[in-house]
Amino acid sequence: MINLAVRGDSRKIVARAEAGVEWTAAFADLDPADFPMLIALTPYGDAVFNHRQMPLLVAELDRLPAVCGGDWVAQARELCQVVERGTHLYLWFIGD
Numbered sequence: 001m002i003n004l005a006v007r008g009d010s011r012k013i014v015a016r017a018e019a020g021v022e023w024t025a026a027f028a029d030l031d032p033a034d035f036p037m038l039i040a041l042t043p044y045g046d047a048v049f050n051h052r053q054m055p056l057l058v059a060e061l062d063r064l065p066a067v068c069g070g071d072w073v074a075q076a077r078e079l080c081q082v083v084e085r086g087t088h089l090y091l092w093f094i095g096d
Helices: 050-060 071-085
Strands: 003-008 015-016 046-048 089-094
Touching: 003 046, 003 071, 046 050, 050 071, 050 089, 071 089
Parallel strands: none
Antiparallel strands: 003 015, 003 089, 046 089
């Protein structure tokens, strides 16, 4: 499971998603040219995105194949908005 949270510079959690990303082989099959942000997700590591990356990440979420989707997608969009509205905030995808 990959959890999602917004953290500030101090790494304190500002917001978090209730749903997590269920890792499947479909994520590994995403084309890096079409999904340069989401290709960074791994089930065992962390991926961190800043406010300048939010538009790219949201665009990728909008075209994500259904096999990779779930409740986490809508919650990730909401967390992207939190990052965009704040300062010194980052969206973390936290692998186990």
